[in-house]
Amino acid sequence: xxxxxxxxxxxxxxxxxxxxxxxxxxxxxxxxxxxxxxxxxxxxxxxxxxxxxxxxxxxxxxxxxxxxxxxxxxxxxxxxxxxxxxxxxxxxxxxxxxxxxxxxxxxxxxxxxxxxxxxxxxxxxxxxxxxxxxxxxxxxxxxxxxxxxxxxxxxxxxxxxxxxxxxxxxxxxxxxxxxxxxxxxxxxxxxxxxxxxxxxxxxxxxxxxxxxxx
Numbered sequence: 001x002x003x004x005x006x007x008x009x010x011x012x013x014x015x016x017x018x019x020x021x022x023x024x025x026x027x028x029x030x031x032x033x034x035x036x037x038x039x040x041x042x043x044x045x046x047x048x049x050x051x052x053x054x055x056x057x058x059x060x061x062x063x064x065x066x067x068x069x070x071x072x073x074x075x076x077x078x079x080x081x082x083x084x085x086x087x088x089x090x091x092x093x094x095x096x097x098x099x100x101x102x103x104x105x106x107x108x109x110x111x112x113x114x115x116x117x118x119x120x121x122x123x124x125x126x127x128x129x130x131x132x133x134x135x136x137x138x139x140x141x142x143x144x145x146x147x148x149x150x151x152x153x154x155x156x157x158x159x160x161x162x163x164x165x166x167x168x169x170x171x172x173x174x175x176x177x178x179x180x181x182x183x184x185x186x187x188x189x190x191x192x193x194x195x196x197x198x199x200x201x202x203x204x205x206x207x208x209x210x211x212x213x214x
Contacts, residue, residue: 003030005129006092007104008037008076008085010181012050013207014060015199017179021104021131022070024175028154029102029129029162035071036060040082051212053077062202086118089125101126102170107136114142123147128169133178138171188213 005025011018014036022034038060040053050056057077064070076088083091085103092101103126105113110130113119122128123143132138132155140148147169154162154172162170179198187195188207196204207213 002032002096002099003102004033004035004096004099005029005031005102005104006035006037006073006088008039008088009106009109010050011036011038011056011060012181013056013184013199013203013212014063015179015181015184015203017175017177017198019063019067019070019200020177021175022064022067025102025104025129025131025172026069027161028172028174029170031069031102033069033071035073036064037073037076037088039076040079055206055210055212059203059206062206063200065202084117086116086121086125089122093126102129103127104129104131106130107132107138110138111142120144120147123150123169124167127167130169130171131175132171132173136173185213 005022007018007021009018018036022036025031026034038053038056039050057072057074060072064072075091076083079088089101089103103122105128107130110132113123116122124147130138140151150167150169152168152170154170154174184195184198187198199207
């Protein structure tokens with residue numbers, strides 16, 4: 001059975017942390033494909049306006065150009081209306097009925113997951129991988145007993161690969177890299193040149209060419 005992970009988010013901008021997550025999880029979960037899904041705008045973040053979706057899609061495409069198994073999807077950009085995550089998941093399952101699907105979220109998203117539309121459906125329609133940041137204290141008190149029963153904590157699992165099993169929610173800290181898109185944008189605005197070290201070279205050139213985040 002083909003194994004595919006989907007990682008939705010703003011990617012504003014895409015950075016080295018995002019690519020490290022894709023590579024590390026592809027190895028740990030023995031994935032056939034890892035696909036980024038840039039959103040037009042996260043429906044639960046109505047107060048935060050991201051950079052144009054077309055710029056973010058272009059940057060992701062440049063960042064993943066030489067990565068054979070890492071792709072970028074337009075599933076949310078092509079949607080006639082801005083979809084909620086549970087709707088995107090349902091479409092992905094319908095499009096790949098024979099695949100085992102993993103949906104990737106970060107620690108920040110996990111912390112506010114109960115504010116998402118149909119959040120319990122998000123956590124039960126597919127496998128979910130929660131990627132925690134270094135030294136991040138993850139909390140489980142905001143989810144139901146049924147959701148807690150699905151949790152598999154891999155943080156003490158070392159490099160053991162996850163090959164198959166029941167549909168679960170996996171917690172992993174395998175990606176020991178703390179990079180923040182918010183901090184990158186701040187550094188660019190403040191003209192702190194070390195921001196270039198935090199993004200792929202192709203993305204840095206794109207940001208400079210189109211004068212983003214200034």
